[in-house]
Amino acid sequence: MPGFSDLERPPLDERFLRSRLVRPGALWSQIDVLAETESTNAVVAAAARAGAAEGLLVAAEYQSSGRGRLGRTWTTPARSALLMSALLRPTAVPAVRWPWLGLLVPLAVAAAVRRVGEIPAQVKWPNDVLVEDRKLAGILLERVDGPAVVVGIGLNVSLREDERPHPAATSLALEGAATTDRATVLAAVLRELATRYQTWVDAAGDPEVILPEYGELSATFGRSVRVELPDGTFLEGKASGLDTDGRLVVDTADGPHSLAAGDVTHLRTTP
Structure with missing residues (x-):
């Protein structure tokens, strides 16, 4: 396991996390910490298909085959990030509204970072958390039979300058966060996610419980963007907001275009 002996990166304490977060009536029903796995999403997806209860959370100190959106790889030194996947079963929410989880989860991550890290994290549509234009975290949601949603979160915590996989990557440590205790x-x-998730479920998935805060923390709305589409073409315009299905609306010279996450290969803001 690369970086395993790094004393500046202590392991997660599974027993401590369970004592803090797993309680009767709480969303989180089980927390497991693995020393190493190929993918926490794969572990939780298998558990979901086997009938695991909602609220399972699996974290890993190191992922050998971590994945991001569109099959992109996500690799970090051991214990330098939070790599975790959660099992959610929002059966009280109409399936057509489940895609809104893709906006709710990064919002919860950004809110948590702002609260305990005291840095100005924002959300970039569809599934990233940024500090200014530097990527701090990525989110990957996958539907599995059950029905269920596996929520994967990768958040850079103590990643150093010489460990960055890309010049646009950052971490809590690099941003001078108030804490880098994983x-x-x-x-x-998990607390921010549980609160927002329960509010959203209680509202039967009504987007209005997400949209006001999402607009406040958006790093995309109101900015000029260049969108790469799966066929290799590009769309340019100003991101004006979201439509009723959670798709990004881009105002172009040809009129407004609504884009789902699956319609976009890459989105970047432009001057």
Whole structure:
């Protein structure tokens, strides 16, 4: 496991996390910490298909085959990030509204980082958390039979300058966050996620419980964007907001275009 002996990166304490977060009536029903796995999303997806209860959370100190959106790889040194996947079963929400989880989850991560890290994290549509234009975290949601949703979160915590996989990558440490204690940040993320998820479920998935805060923390709305589409073409315009299905609306010279996450290969803001 690369970086396993790094004393500046202590392991997550599974017993401590369970004592803080797993309680009767709480969303989180089980927390497991793995030393290493190929993908926490794959572990949780298998558990979901086997009938695991909602609220399972699996974290890993190192992922050998972590994945991001569109099959992109997500690799970090051991214990330098929070790599975790959660099992949600929002059966009280109409299936047509489940895609809104893709906006709710990064919002919860950004809120947690702002609260305990005291840095100005924002959300970039569809599934990233940024500090200014630097990527701090990525989110990957997958539907599985059950029905269920597996929520994967990768959040850079102590990644150093010489470890960055890309010049646009950042971490809590690089941003001078108030804390880089992974247990503290993990607990904050799970609490913010549980609160927003329960509010959203209680509202039968009504987007209005997400949209006001999402607009406040958006790093995309109101900015000029260049969108790469799956066929290799590009769309340019100003991101004006979301439509009723959670698709990004881009105002172009040809009129407004609504884009779902699956319609976009890459989106970047332009001057």
